[in-house]
Amino acid sequence: MAGVTGTRVPPALDVATVRKEFALLSADRGGRPLAYLDSAASSQRPARVLDAMRSYEETTHANVHRGVYAVAEEATRRFEAARVATGRFIGAPVPDREVVFTKNATESLNLVAHTWGRRNLHAGDVVVLTEMEHHANVVPWLMLAEERGLELRWIPIDDHGFLVLDDLDRLVDGAGLVAVTAMSNVLGTLNPLAEIAEVAHAAGALVVADGAQSVPHLATDVTALGCDFIAFSAHKMLGPTGIGVLWGREALLADLPPFLGGGEMILDVRKDGFTPNDIPWRFEAGTPPIAEAIGLHAAIDYLGELGMDAVRAHEIDLTAYALDVLADRFGADITVYGPPAADERGGVISFTHRDIHPHDLSQVLDQHGVCIRAGHHCAKPLMRRLGVTATARASFGPYNDRTDVDRLADALDEAARFFA
């Protein structure tokens, strides 16, 4: 997979030590800890992230980019340091100018639609999506399509949850943009972004990648991925809620109009107009999420310390184990969606039970201290393609271990007994 580094053997993840950093996962909840299997929705946050945010608030807080006094300068320095760290984490060639802080991945994708999309897409222009996109990478394009009269085309998936790329040449022919997720939040599929980007670029289209699921779990190198924009959220990568990221190639961002209007995003304002600020601040109107940026920085440092290769190796191991356990213990009672091999997917397992609705499954599991998600996972076009209205989904973070998987399976047994 492009963007995933090397074949060298990564240092193993010491899950027991990792877990100690997460208060919610160490706490005794009725005689046992929580088996938290919903990191694809939001990950937990280690003590060091919370400590960094608190320490910032207690020692350094002031508004950024404004004050001349020392504390304000230090706040600005730390905020911008978070930006650079974020850029380096994904291999951004120009980390201080290419990373835009937003509210979340959803806002990042909307930012692309509002700025790049409104400037470049007009009636009859084409946006290519995939059948496995999260609503965050569908609805902004549906909205723009409605406003502008765009044509949307969809890259289909096959029965294993892989994109069918045989027809890609034809699909991207004449397209302005390809919007594709790097990793499906339902199927776990890891899409060949570099390959897609090459075809898209040859056709003159740009590529916006949804990295909400991939960036937290795979070493990411935007240059190797070949995309033009990538969006992700801090809260899925051990960081806080309230801050997301849009990375875009410098030359592209430099050419774009502002997103929201207000303070921070301007150089000058007159009664008859304004001059927008330089990138990346042009896209960051108003006071940004400062403590959250500090928290994201701490999360990135922590992931760097664990090693993204180790995180990935651990999640492949856990996914392989879970797929085996589900097949062995439940056979045909449970249907798993997505690629059959653990190394071809992320640590996300969506499944349905032959007799029990996902909502009821997760309710029973909750009684056993096992947290999974049930629903459409904000991917209704995909649900329709799979022919279901909902699935249950277990997803992993670096703090999960095989015990969590065993508890999932035990609780599924209990659910089967309860509804038998």
Place this chain on the structure above:
Amino acid sequence: MAGLEDLYREIILDHYRSPRNRGELPSPPAHRVEGFNPLCGDEIVVSLQVEDGVLSDIKIGGSGCSISQSSASLMSAAVKGKPVDEVRELIGTFKAMMSIHEATLPRDGDGGDDHEDPSLDAAPVDVGSLGELAALQGVVKFPVRIKCATLSWNTLAQGLDEVAPA
């Protein structure tokens, strides 16, 4: 923490396993209306036939969890053959039962998990008048599931408004 038996009463599981009035009525003459639970993707199709101010027939289609399916089944059994006015009244009573908890739920930080359930009797809802439907009152202890239980009722209310404006 409320137990599973509060949620999954025997009557509910029975209606889930063998739903009553399952299917669709030919439309027209019947009226067909769809409801969606945006939270979980559950879909319900209610077919209803109103004649001379009476809900003479009803069928339930679609798919969903045990709570939404059993609630729809229980509803169909309770309203079939009833005057529309009475059906509307029943919808009101049922939805009031389902909203008790939301209104009296402790806010985070003032009671939390250990908070005892607010007494259902204290609310101005005559749960006794609901018959078998009262089995669904445990749902209010599981706030996320309330929408499952009310989906078919909201869908029916919409259908009635469309064919027999109040």
